[in-house]
Amino acid sequence: MSGEPHDGEQYDDGFGREVGVGPHPLPWPKGDRYDPELLAHGDRRNVVDRYRYWTREAVVADLDTRRHPFHVAVENWSHDFNIGSVVRTANAFLTEQVHIVGRRRWNRRGAMVTDRYQHVRHHADVASLASFADERELPIIGIDNLPGAVPLETAELPRRCVLLFGQEGPGLTEEAWKHASLVCSIAQFGSTRSINAGAAAAIAMHAWIRAHAEIPGG
Structure with missing residues (x-):
């Protein structure tokens, strides 16, 4: 102890x-x-x-003996309150690491203390995250509903990768798009133009789980 x-x-x-x-x-x-x-x-x-x-x-x-080989990264330029929720979901799906890009401070309340059991790394900017990913041969997969994005529902997510999410509202920055080898969108069918960033992160992480994780009893 x-x-x-x-x-x-x-x-x-x-x-x-x-x-x-x-x-x-x-x-x-x-x-x-x-x-x-x-x-x-x-x-x-x-x-x-x-x-x-x-x-x-x-x-x-x-x-650490069982973590899945994908990472989750979140751009944090305005203290996005969804980051705590993203960390909690990343813990539930046992991601390798969570990366906070931008401001170091974030609201931990939504993490429900799961950040104590999840490896969290800070990067000053997207270039730093991209360098980390390049050194480990991890493609960056952006998640954003903008023109040019490929539907997540039909995309093949790499087993080893970094799922990168923009903050609530503006989404991924232009720099993030430049470093992403693929950008995926989440299909929507209602009247709203976007969904909550924390919810989008959960959907994308679960898409990786469905594609690559060994499901107990499955």
């Missing part, structure tokens, strides 16, 4: 009801992955049952 307090990791179901488990009955399980503080006082964190009573470091180490 790192000795860090668990403040901020308490979680409820949205109706004020606690989730998780209480103190572990004696005898306690043995092993370095278990956190004595959680065993003694209970584990109310927003983690799946597999990780109950584990230290944060043990959870991250286990996730």
Whole structure:
């Protein structure tokens, strides 16, 4: 255990009801992955049952053995409040890393503390992200509903790639388009011209999952 307090990791179901488990009955399980503080006082964190009573470091180490080989990047030029939601979804789909491009500060509230279990990297600009991707031979796939984009529903997403999302409203910057090897749009059928950036990110990530992930029981 790192000795860090668990403040901020308490979680409820949205109706004020606690989730998780209480103190572990004696005898306690043995092993370095278990956190004595959680065993003694209970584990109310927003983690799946597999990780109950584990230290944060043990959870991250286990996730690192199973992460999917795609990255998620978000342009953040005006403190986009959707970034927290994107990080939470990236954690759910077990992405390799999340990249914040632009301003370093972002609203972590929407992440529901999942940023503590997800590798998050900052880049000052798109050129820095592109350099990171080039060094690892990761094509950048932009997601934006603008002329020239290929429908995500018919596109073949690479197994190793970076999914790059623009911020709410303006979408991808011109520089981002220049560095993208492919830009995909999400099919829409209603009257609105765009969908929420966090929702768009979730749709694109799930498209990758459908194409490449090994589905349990499938």
